Amino acid sequence: DAKTTQPNSMESNEEEPVHLPCNHSTISGTDYIHWYRQLPSQGPEYVIHGLTSNVNNRMASLAIAEDRKSSTLILHRATLRDAAVYYCGTSYGKLTFGQGTILTVHP
Amino acid sequence: DGGITQSPKYLFRKEGQNVTLSCEQNLNHDAMYWYRQDPGQGLRLIYYSQIVNDFQKGDIAEGYSVSREKKESFPLTVTSAQKNPTAFYLCASSIVGTGYEAFFGQGTRLTVV
Numbered sequence: 001d002a003k004t005t006q007p008n009s010m011e012s013n014e015e016e017p018v019h020l021p022c023n024h025s026t027i028s029g030t031d032y033i034h035w036y037r038q039l040p041s042q043g044p045e046y047v048i049h050g051l052t053s054n055v056n057n058r059m060a061s062l063a064i065a066e067d068r069k070s071s072t073l074i075l076h077r078a079t080l081r082d083a084a085v086y087y088c089g090t091s092y093g094k095l096t097f098g099q100g101t102i103l104t105v106h107p
Numbered sequence: 108d109g110g111i112t113q114s115p116k117y118l119f120r121k122e123g124q125n126v127t128l129s130c131e132q133n134l135n136h137d138a139m140y141w142y143r144q145d146p147g148q149g150l151r152l153i154y155y156s157q158i159v160n161d162f163q164k165g166d167i168a169e170g171y172s173v174s175r176e177k178k179e180s181f182p183l184t185v186t187s188a189q190k191n192p193t194a195f196y197l198c199a200s201s202i203v204g205t206g207y208e209a210f211f212g213q214g215t216r217l218t219v220v
Contacts, residue, residue, distance in 0.1 A: 041195075043197055092205050
């Protein structure tokens with residue numbers, strides 16, 4: 001199983017870019033990298049996922065290191081609604097997560 | 108509406124009693140998962156299933172049991188053997204395979220007194 005670690009918390013100002021890091025040092029070649037975010041007392045919602053190449057969608061971008069041992073979730077312009085706990089995870093048959101990063105966005 | 112439903116949202120039980128948490132999905136997903144969430148500890152995998160009548164232990168399966176008799180349903184039983192059952196429990200489902208997003212329910216907060 002890939003062990004996944006994330007910083008406990010990060011802060012950002014509104015309308016600035018945010019780079020959320022994740023280490024998955026024991027990831028295997030077939031594990032996908034997933035990102036989800038969670039608001040208080042709600043279930044997590046999908047943000048983005050990828051395998052090897054960088055990925056973009058309407059919510060965020062995912063930058064994956066060449067050796068795949070780390071990845072970065074990029075929110076291009078943070079808004080107050082982006083304040084949440086962000087979970088990085090890996091999947092190969094089962095989906096497991098790190099401890100999550102609490103993102104605080106200041107107005 | 109397609110989605111994944113957990114019920115009830117809040118559940119209270121006395122210590123020593125078994126309790127079953129419901130998880131139903133109408134997304135036609137083969138894979139289903141149960142996670143436990145405690146403050147500051149992220150999402151920890153309890154059990155997962157990729158097909159009816161088959162399931163595997165996750166990282167913290169002790170004190171829990173599951174069944175998968177129907178594709179749509181994956182109930183979790185918290186047994187009296189679980190030492191610290193009070194937590195927020197989340198169910199998820201996805202298409203089988205590694206490259207598919209998971210859909211989560213809204214969770215059940217279990218309090219054992």
